[in-house]
Amino acid sequence: MAKDDKVLIKMFKDLYCLEKQAKEIYDEYLRILKDKKEIEIISSIRDDEIRHMEITKELQRLVE
Amino acid sequence: MLIRKQNHQITAAEIKASEKRSRILLEGSLDAVMVLEPPNWSFASGNPATIRMFGVKDEKQFISLGPGDLSPKYQPDGQLSTEKAKKMIEKAFEEGSNYFEWVHKKYKGNEFPAVVSLTKMILDGRDILQATVRDITEQKKAEQALKEKINDLERLNKLMVGRELKMVELKERIKQLEAGKSVVASKSSWAQKFQEAVDLEESVIKSLGSNYLGQIEDFNLGILRKRKIKKLLRLLINDSTKHEDKLKELISYENGKRR
Numbered sequence: 001m002a003k004d005d006k007v008l009i010k011m012f013k014d015l016y017c018l019e020k021q022a023k024e025i026y027d028e029y030l031r032i033l034k035d036k037k038e039i040e041i042i043s044s045i046r047d048d049e050i051r052h053m054e055i056t057k058e059l060q061r062l063v064e
Numbered sequence: 065m066l067i068r069k070q071n072h073q074i075t076a077a078e079i080k081a082s083e084k085r086s087r088i089l090l091e092g093s094l095d096a097v098m099v100l101e102p103p104n105w106s107f108a109s110g111n112p113a114t115i116r117m118f119g120v121k122d123e124k125q126f127i128s129l130g131p132g133d134l135s136p137k138y139q140p141d142g143q144l145s146t147e148k149a150k151k152m153i154e155k156a157f158e159e160g161s162n163y164f165e166w167v168h169k170k171y172k173g174n175e176f177p178a179v180v181s182l183t184k185m186i187l188d189g190r191d192i193l194q195a196t197v198r199d200i201t202e203q204k205k206a207e208q209a210l211k212e213k214i215n216d217l218e219r220l221n222k223l224m225v226g227r228e229l230k231m232v233e234l235k236e237r238i239k240q241l242e243a244g245k246s247v248v249a250s251k252s253s254w255a256q257k258f259q260e261a262v263d264l265e266e267s268v269i270k271s272l273g274s275n276y277l278g279q280i281e282d283f284n285l286g287i288l289r290k291r292k293i294k295k296l297l298r299l300l301i302n303d304s305t306k307h308e309d310k311l312k313e314l315i316s317y318e319n320g321k322r323r
Contacts, residue, residue, distance in 0.1 A: 008283050045307045
């Protein structure tokens with residue numbers, strides 16, 4: 001019950017960290033990439049990762 | 065009946081007082097106390113708790129019944145109640161007492177778990193058995209609840225261990241990727257870097273599917289919340305699958321540039 005909820009919140013916090021790390025990796029790619037097409041695609045993935053961070057926050061709120 | 069105590073005769077008043085005390089104890093007992101008499105080991109008497117426990121009208125109706133009427137046909141170990149009852153009585157007779165679990169049945173009613181204590185006694189020069197029966201339905205429920213709790217904890221433990229392993233795997237991939245990012249340009253090609261990102265997205269998809277979505281039912285959340293969580297997790301999986309495709313497209317693109 002309450003303990004299960006805490007476990008799930010922890011899982012979603014971990015997931016948030018992963019999404020954030022993924023976003024930072026794509027940020028790093030964007031810092032170095034020169035090719036326009038590659039920048040465009042990686043940018044869209046990076047934007048998704050930002051949205052995923054919001055979603056994982058929403059997931060935490062749903063359990064709390 | 066002549067009863068002697070420490071070489072003096074007990075008076076009728078003392079006997080009456082003693083009988084009264086015994087009756088109060090028996091009638092006030094929450095345990096069913098009854099007497100079984102040979103040769104058939106039929107019931108000879110039962111206190112008020114016996115009447116209540118077995119759901120009979122009165123003591124008269126109770127003593128008209130045999131133990132077989134107040135037990136299911138079989139005990140949980142598969143033995144016929146009538147056969148097992150004989151064995152239990154024989155043991156009590158040989159050893160002086162016998163304490164065991166038994167499934168009883170209310171008269172024309174439901175079964176219930178009980179503990180039975182049979183004690184050999186002598187009444188008016190005859191061997192009899194006094195049986196004390198305690199309904200342990202609540203105790204069994206508590207045991208079952210405890211068992212379920214232990215199972216829940218074991219399941220949760222497995223879940224946690226599985227989750228931790230997946231997380232370790234994912235974090236390891238992130239770590240590898242992060243270690244590589246400082247040397248992105250010099251030490252590995254972009255095709256390789258994109259491949260590492262594909263691997264990362266694959267790990268995320270696997271984890272979201274088996275570790276999160278696959279186990280969400282194990283948590284005690286309401287149906288609506290679970291539905292919403294599943295929806296969001298599926299969205300993450302779909303996005304990560306698209307990322308994987310886009311990254312693969314970039315790998316092909318990179319390889320094309322080199323040719």
